[in-house]
Amino acid sequence: MRDAFLDKITKLAAKDKDIVLLTADLGFGVFEDFESRFPGQYFNVGVAEQNMTGLAAGLALEGKKVITYSIGNFPTLRCLEQIRNDACYHDLNITIVASGGGFSYGQLGMSHHTTEDIAIMRALPNITVVAPSNPWEAGKAIEALIKNKGVGYLRLDKTNGSQDNANDNYELGRALKISSEDNDNDNDNDKDVSFFVCGGIIQEVIEAVELLKESKISASIISMHTIKPIDKKSIRDAVKNTKLLVSVEEGNIIGGLGSAISEYCMDYQQIPSDFLRIGLDDKYSSVVGDQAYLRKQYKMDSQYIAKIVQERILKKI
């Protein structure tokens, strides 16, 4: 995903001198080409995220289209008030990019687990929150966020999810259906389950759907790459057409994608027959493990997803 992001900003920066990339001393072996090609458009500001975000505000006030980059929670939680007061209140063209969403940096420990970012960013007014499910979406998202003018948050995963929606038109705030081989021509009205997913964890869901097929449970997968603003229509359609809505996100269950969907459902009286949120159950991880291991540990892996969904569907029957 990071490569797709880099590829896209390199292309955009070549055409638009107002694009400025700030990094808080992360991106070794990543930004060297960008730096040498675009002097005056790249600054490594040092390990100083508060200053990076303030600088971004100052640059954006002067008409620059600024990207702040770091990993994990550093470009968001470390400088949250700068994002709130300096960037969002002033409604500036700043895109905050965090590489390493969820458990991407699993073994590095709790400090590097990016698990509350979506909830916290989403709570700020004047921000668009995006967690792409695959590299194609990541490239499209950064382009759209820069064009969008306001503040954006882009969460990149270390792992790559499916690329099966690459032929679609991309729009911020419009969910994309992930097609699977024999589902393409299926009517959504016939599906038992609708999965709403953000981030690379979509790969676990794709595998879970394959497992569910063995139990004759059909499912559609929707990449809810934009968590704010949420795509209301996609939720409305799923409420109408399927028995069970499931949100899957690699982050705390409080305040993220599942919460955003629930809020819409309650506010607009679009109550699903059944609803399940899959995510981190309001805890920090002190367990050492890679992303796949931690997903399993915290009940977000394909097998668990298939098992819990099957139980919910059967119980319904």
Added chain:
Amino acid sequence: MFVNVSGNFMIKKLANNIRKHAVNMTSTGGSSHIGSILSIADILAVLYGSVLNYKTDNPKWQSRDRFILSKGHAGAGVYAALAESGFMSVDKLKTHYKNGSDLSGHVSHKGIPGVEFSTGSLGHGLPVAAGMALAAKINEDEHTVYVLMSDGECDEGSNWEAALFAPHHKLDNLVVIIDRNKLQSIHSTEETLGLEPFVDKWQAFGWNVVDVDGHDHEQLISACNSKMVGKPLCIMANTTKGKGISFMENQVLWHYRSPQGKEYEAAIKELEKNDA
């Protein structure tokens, strides 16, 4: 109107008017921070009366100098300076701190031409000003970016991140003015979290530092003209919190207290003597 006047008399009058407005605004609004505002009234008068390039009929004029008040709690002082300079009517100052007003207790840019940036939480102004100065360098613009900070505000680490950044990138179009009144929220700065040797710290970070009397208009103007090529400028403006109203001077109480009744009358009377 005090647009770009250099006469010392006019700046003195502007400073006194800012003080009077501030006393009126904090009294009628019932708001705090009069001591902090009085501390910077002379600095604001020098900036708006002499140093800053701006056009009141075109607040977003590209070649204007930028000014950020980082100690946003003294926002009433900026509102007063803007009104006196012609950015808004003096009458509008009466709405300060009132329900439905644009003029909040901490300075806000919304609906107020001439305010570049909203502040209120400390430690935000300098990084943003550094970003504006960096943009000016990239764009090869000639204007200067000024940021006025409090000394107590320098407890915030974000300032020191920016203090490292500005000299590293040779932002000689950036001027920091520190309101060194040595009093912060509860006690003196030195009792709270020692800043001394304060000038040495800024010098060690690579700044061109000028140490002046923050109530001496000539010294302040001269300091603003002390820019060095390749280095950002830090003006250590030694001030007195509550300056100009004898019973408020150096009294931390007036960080909070709103002048009412006899205190209000005594304050205005003292300032009016300066007009005679």
